[in-house]
Amino acid sequence: MLTSRIVVDRDFVISELDRRVFGTFVEHMGRCVYGGIYEPGHATANKDGFRQDVLELTRELGPTIVRYPGGNFLSGYNWEDGVGPKDKRPTRLDLAWGSTETNEFGTNEFITWCRTAKVEPMFAVNLGTRGPDEARHLLEYCNHPGGTYYSDLRREHGYEKPHGIKFWCLGNEMDGPWQICQKTAQEYGRVAKETAKVMRWVDGDLQLAACGSSQRAMPTYASWEYEVLDHCFNDVDFISLHAYFRNDSNDVKEFFTVIEDLDSFIKEVASIADAVAAKRRSPKRIMLSLDEWNVWYKAHSPSDLRKPGWPKAPPLIEEIYNFEDALVVGGALITMINNADRVKAACIAQLVNVIGPIMTETGGAAWRQTIFHPFAQASRHAHGQVLRAKVQSETFSTKTHPNASLLLSSVIHDEATGTVTILALNRSTTDEMQLDVELRGLGEGRKVALASELHHTDLKAINSKAAPNAVAPKERTDVSIDKGVVSAKLKPLSWNVIVTTPA
Numbered sequence: 001m002l003t004s005r006i007v008v009d010r011d012f013v014i015s016e017l018d019r020r021v022f023g024t025f026v027e028h029m030g031r032c033v034y035g036g037i038y039e040p041g042h043a044t045a046n047k048d049g050f051r052q053d054v055l056e057l058t059r060e061l062g063p064t065i066v067r068y069p070g071g072n073f074l075s076g077y078n079w080e081d082g083v084g085p086k087d088k089r090p091t092r093l094d095l096a097w098g099s100t101e102t103n104e105f106g107t108n109e110f111i112t113w114c115r116t117a118k119v120e121p122m123f124a125v126n127l128g129t130r131g132p133d134e135a136r137h138l139l140e141y142c143n144h145p146g147g148t149y150y151s152d153l154r155r156e157h158g159y160e161k162p163h164g165i166k167f168w169c170l171g172n173e174m175d176g177p178w179q180i181c182q183k184t185a186q187e188y189g190r191v192a193k194e195t196a197k198v199m200r201w202v203d204g205d206l207q208l209a210a211c212g213s214s215q216r217a218m219p220t221y222a223s224w225e226y227e228v229l230d231h232c233f234n235d236v237d238f239i240s241l242h243a244y245f246r247n248d249s250n251d252v253k254e255f256f257t258v259i260e261d262l263d264s265f266i267k268e269v270a271s272i273a274d275a276v277a278a279k280r281r282s283p284k285r286i287m288l289s290l291d292e293w294n295v296w297y298k299a300h301s302p303s304d305l306r307k308p309g310w311p312k313a314p315p316l317i318e319e320i321y322n323f324e325d326a327l328v329v330g331g332a333l334i335t336m337i338n339n340a341d342r343v344k345a346a347c348i349a350q351l352v353n354v355i356g357p358i359m360t361e362t363g364g365a366a367w368r369q370t371i372f373h374p375f376a377q378a379s380r381h382a383h384g385q386v387l388r389a390k391v392q393s394e395t396f397s398t399k400t401h402p403n404a405s406l407l408l409s410s411v412i413h414d415e416a417t418g419t420v421t422i423l424a425l426n427r428s429t430t431d432e433m434q435l436d437v438e439l440r441g442l443g444e445g446r447k448v449a450l451a452s453e454l455h456h457t458d459l460k461a462i463n464s465k466a467a468p469n470a471v472a473p474k475e476r477t478d479v480s481i482d483k484g485v486v487s488a489k490l491k492p493l494s495w496n497v498i499v500t501t502p503a
């Protein structure tokens, strides 16, 4: 039996957890919009054509903010195509994904969907084929009350009140050669600065994110972040990070260490942003928006990315998630939460069908993929201040990581309710772990309000339409608490949630 110990103190706080770390992403790609959130002919469709089975699962998943409309799609998108009477909207070639875009769904439909799902929109402006001019027009259309060309156009389109969108991404993955109109760091840094400037002149109450590298493995990684921020440091609030985790060696231990890599990635980007601040002797801190992250490696072949013949909403990158993917997603969430002082927004990519926690059949059922569960549980239970934990745990080693902790954990304290939530991942492939968590200064009279475990004997187990609950959390009643010390046995390869409240 392994033994692990966590000590936290209510006064030792990393940061308040920004609930926007539980964001997700809807791109015009594959069946994410069409056949995912929007399918007018579907048996569950409401008057707006939104699938209510997907809406219900979205509410259960619990995202707080949703990024839209891309992704690579963004860099060729004309936002004007997606507003106004549907029968007048042009059908276009989407060069990013080799698809036909009907524009039946656009800005206003997405805002209506967000209001229905009770999530905040995170919008992105096209800095590929377009620039500051179109960005300011879109912002005027969305956020200006009225009395100008674009704000009155919105009102004409039936949306009297401004949408009030606060969070905007300045382009998408502009360093990538796959991007429509890729840019150098200098080209992008300049246009990001000028776009941010004019957008703030339209609406002074925005949060703006500049594109970081499209992945940590890019040859220009780090120099890209430095140069871009050197141009637009004063004009933006966030730098974005994108991270897709792979299990190419089909070795769960190696796969787990993508979580250590994510931690390094976060700390490196924060350091680079702080180096740019230091050059200016500035106290300003640029925050991190991990606005695309997930496991994605199985559905990654050319035929997963693009289908011949310019189809409408073809199935693209429909990754089927297994149990080990869910463990990695849980570990990634723990890492983001433990970096709550810098990671203030994050979007699991994407919401439905396209590398999504929700899967649907067009015209048929919807179900939860394995990765749905750690996300939904963390979003439901992690509120408040992230505590700085002292963790003792045995370690494991891999070719690339000689000293990785078997236990990964976060402890979050909600001062308003007194709730303390423990998220814990036992990464041992063989051994059960005795976990003791000492909650100092949090009151000895506490009770375990909820304990659950996500475990399966088969790492490759999946959920499907026929077996939608093959991998699902189970409640347990054998977790104890005595004088402020929580004790639990964690199965090998298990994701665990323990919620304690004042008795």
Ligand code: AHR
Pocket (backbone or CB within 6 Å): 027, 029, 070, 071, 072, 073, 172, 173, 214, 292, 349, 350
């Ligand atoms: O989420 C799928 C794609 O991955 C996005 O369009 C792009 O930004 C990233 O490369």
